[in-house]
Amino acid sequence: MVAPDKPTLEVASSNRSSCQRCKEKIEKGEMRAGMPSRHNGLSVTKWLKPACLVKNLRVDYAPTGRAKCKGDGSPIAKGEPRVLFRILDCLGNVNSQCIFKPPNAAEYLAELGRCEGVTLDIGAIDGMDELEPEHRAWVQRALAGGETPASTPLRREEAKPKKRKKAAAAASDAADADAAAGDAPKKAAKKRAPAPVEEEEAAEDAD
Numbered sequence: 151m152v153a154p155d156k157p158t159l160e161v162a163s164s165n166r167s168s169c170q171r172c173k174e175k176i177e178k179g180e181m182r183a184g185m186p187s188r189h190n191g192l193s194v195t196k197w198l199k200p201a202c203l204v205k206n207l208r209v210d211y212a213p214t215g216r217a218k219c220k221g222d223g224s225p226i227a228k229g230e231p232r233v234l235f236r237i238l239d240c241l242g243n244v245n246s247q248c249i250f251k252p253p254n255a256a257e258y259l260a261e262l263g264r265c266e267g268v269t270l271d272i273g274a275i276d277g278m279d280e281l282e283p284e285h286r287a288w289v290q291r292a293l294a295g296g297e298t299p300a301s302t303p304l305r306r307e308e309a310k311p312k313k314r315k316k317a318a319a320a321a322s323d324a325a326d327a328d329a330a331a332g333d334a335p336k337k338a339a340k341k342r343a344p345a346p347v348e349e350e351e352a353a354e355d356a357d
Contacts, residue, residue, distance in 0.1 A: 155193075156220040156248050157235050158184040159200065159261050170237050170245075171202035181265045185237050187246040196237055196246070200265035208234045208276040209252075209289055211305050221254025229305035231281060231289050251302065252292035259293055282306065 165178045176182045176197055183203040184195040198206070215228040226232055226249065233255040236247040250258075263270035272278075272293045278286060285303055292298045 155186050157186075157203070157258060158195070159258075159265070160184065162197075167197040169199045169202050170196050171198055171206060174199070183262065185235065185246060186248065187237060198237070199267075200262050201268045203235065204262055204268055204270055206236045206238055208236060209281065210234065210277045211281075212249075217249050219251045219254055220248045221250050224251070226251060227302070227304060230302050231285050233275075233289075233293070252289045253298055256293050256295045260295060 159181060162176050162178055162180050162182045165175055167176045167182060168174065169176055169182075170185070176199060181200055182197045183200045184197055185203070187194055187196045209231060212226045212228055212230045212232050215225060217226045217232070218224065219226055219232075231252060233250045233252055234247050235250070235255075235258075237245045239245050259270065259272075262268055272290050275293075278289070281289060282305065285305070288298060288303055
């Protein structure tokens with residue numbers, strides 16, 4: 151069986167799996183949340199109780215533009231709000247995670263919220279209070295399944311055009327000036343004036 155590349159929800163077919171967060175057994179017939187992970191170089195599915203996966207959720211701003219959304223495969227821009235589904239170790243370090251754009255995480259979150267024993271408060275997700283106010287409102291609306299603008303908001307410093315540093319700007323302007331000067335027609339070099347005749351030489355010529 152090929153391990154899925156994004157979170158799943160299913161009814162446990164046995165009682166052999168344990169939750170990666172609370173370490174308790176997941177009984178046969180209970181709902182379990184599957185997270186793609188790696189073990190000994192192989193792709194595997196690790197299981198959590200749905201309520202424990204909800205506790206591992208986090209929202210933040212993408213620190214780079216290298217990640218892609220697990221929902222639709224689209225790139226996530228640097229500074230764009232995102233949702234992280236995570237497996238954490240006992241020290242709180244991230245063992246594995248799946249990254250989503252908020253609108254693409256809404257359906258899966260709704261399924262998690264319908265599981266027995268799950269209380270999903272979107273506004274209380276870890277990191278939500280660290281977002282800028284307009285982004286916080288946008289993310290909460292998106293995760294609740296509400297309509298959102300076509301363009302995803304970016305963090306302020308990422309949305310602003312980058313200002314050139316003074317030194318770089320001066321160097322660029324100097325290079326432009328040099329290029330312009332090179333294109334202008336060169337002035338003809340002035341002829342060198344003859345050297346003055348020494349007085350002794352002039353006296354000899356007079357004799």
